[in-house]
Amino acid sequence: MQATEARAPAAAREMFYSEALGDALRLEMARDERVIVIGEDIAEHGGAFQVTAGLLERFGPTRIRQTPISEIGIVGAAVGAALTGLRPVVELMYVDFAGLAMDQIVNQAAQNRFMFGGQARVPMVLRTQGGSGRGNAAQHSKSLEAWFAHVAGLKVVMPSTPGDAKGLLTAAIRDDNPVIFLEHKLLYRTKGPVPEGEHLVPLGKADVKRAGRDLVIVTWSREVLFALEAAERLARDEIEAEVVDARTLVPLDKETILASVRKTHRVLVLHEAVKRGGYGAEIAAMIAEEAFDDLDAPPRRLAGLETPIPYAQHLERSVVPQVDDIVRAAKELVA
């Protein structure tokens, strides 16, 4: 069990999640001229969430390649560029727009290597962001990781902290496969320690963000923060929740998750995405298959309601798991 985040790195600096991502891009672009960034409003504007701020000045308009609004054209160009020697990082403004580019993601990028009998590699990263909490309503707030996790040939990464964001993005850029890198719009302005200089967090390694003995909460992205807050409150009632941040959904670090299950015997799988067909179902099923005898209670899922994300603030909150919901579910689970 590795608690990467807990081990204070030698030289770390407090940074916003958005800055940490920009730091990874800057370092990788400086290290490898084949790395380019391509997307909408990423140049002077610095990206819709300011991740590419300052990169135009440093690397110029050919490597920070701002595009018209042409999602499938952009993603497809990245696939072609990746097949022929570049390592493009696409910024897709909202994951909700992935539908416009889905053919290039699913039928092309994900499958080229396989279909061509191993003749090709597609080293590209598709960075995008999802999630609710900003009143952006149904077409700008979804959590769609399950779409991508279902497709053989993609890797799926969902960092929750600035440090992980930097380390995982670096690893994603160096990976020779198409990586779907899903950020959360409400994490961009969160702060945390970020190791300076080269920082790699390998894909496929979960992180125990909090140790506990009574149950384990397996989660990712923004819900990690909610789970940690819930764990603090549970501790006041002498319930010690372990929090495992999956970080990478594909490949999934089963060992770390199963080790926590074997230790705590109770598991709550938590995510913001709609529960039906969500990735939590995959994790709960995996636990049931591989650690059934270690469980003292059925694996439980807490996830988004089966609805589009509503606009009004109180409604928006009512459809995705909040800290109160997690505390309640955890108490029921250990009761």
Place this chain on the structure above:
Amino acid sequence: MDRKTARDVYRVMRRIRGFEERSATLFGENKIWGTIHSYAGEEAIAAGVCANLRDDDWITSTHRGHGHCIAKGADLGKMFAELLGRETGYCRGRGGSMHIADTSKGNLGANGIVGGGIPIATGAALTAKQLGTDQVAVSFFGDGAANQGTFHESLNLAAIWKLPAVYVCENNQYAESLPVKRAFAVDDIAVRAAGYGMPGLRIDGRDVRAVYDAAREAIARARAGNGPTLLVADSYRHEGHYYGDPRKYQSKDEIEGWRKRFDPLTDARAWIVDEGIASAADLDAIDREVAEEIDRAVAWADAGPLASPIALPGDVYAGD
């Protein structure tokens, strides 16, 4: 076109026709699984364009991709082996006809998605521009694909970025069963180029010389850094959309009439002999050599081992 090139493109066209004819036979014998789409009748386009390309130039192809693959220099044995599901096939039996790729020759793959290759070629052209090489990317696609969103987005990107790309629309008069007349309100698809600010040229896709000349200019323009071109080649597919297509949307008269009137191989034979580039006997000799090459290729393919079982994760994921 010089004399050597004329003979070369004739041979390429003959290899394509021979490959398609033998594939039809193998398909009829149930040795080929799935679906295949014949390029017979359209040979002049792939041959004329690819005669201007280097091995390190890229192409993207389509579901009707055998001709592009051959014209870009593929080995017929490995192609047949792929269709026969062998480990020795280009894609080790994982891809089949609709996904044949030969990256060693810059062929970034056939594509089962209509219009799927257009943005990929655009991205390859971006690589050339970004790395400052003088490589060119050519995207082959059908009239049907010209109505996909990828066509619009990609041609616009290539134009604003002045990418070294050439877009070759093969207008074979149909998208599956839909005649072009019912799919376009304009007669000339090439006029679309003006909307992107690039040259657009309609050419006779039956005449390999016309294709060669237009492609030569477009490719030179791309290589020199002057941006993309759209070429639209009028053509006709001799066979149905796929082998076994009942062709209910075409009359017998149309099929027979067009087939006779529109055969780039017959045409090429005529002018090659007329202009004294080669005699009929020389061309017969080429035909015989190609027939033997195909026999050898099929025999080699047939002798190859069946495709190995899927190995995970290596078949799907690179590295780790």
